[in-house]
Amino acid sequence: MPAKKTDTYSTLNRNGLVVSGSVLELHVDVFPAVHRPAIKAWLAEMPPSARFAGWVDERYVLNRHQLRWAFDGSKYTAAGLVAHIVHRALGPNQEITISGWHLWITSGGTSLFELAHQRPKN
Structure with a gap:
């Protein structure tokens, strides 16, 4: 039977992969290229x-x-904060589809998505 897939949020929480108070940075280069200049300018x-x-x-x-x-x-949720930033930077009618987990990176440069879905090292 295949392993049950879990979402990023549940994996991060269940395994305590991010310490409370950890600073995360918005990784602008993951946004669609068409939106990056406006987001960077904002x-x-x-x-x-x-x-x-x-x-x-x-x-x-x-x-x-x-x-x-x-x-x-x-x-905010990861996606909610990204949507909030997009609306402030690009206007309230602008929608983009992207996972918020990919856009927030740790001080080590790893996205929350990567952190949650990395394979354990043997």
């Missing part, structure tokens, strides 16, 4: 805190708002 006009979020470890709370945006202090 970020350049914003305080540096706009490109950072902190991981909030609330494993036992039934919500998925585990990123606290350094810019406004509010909590």
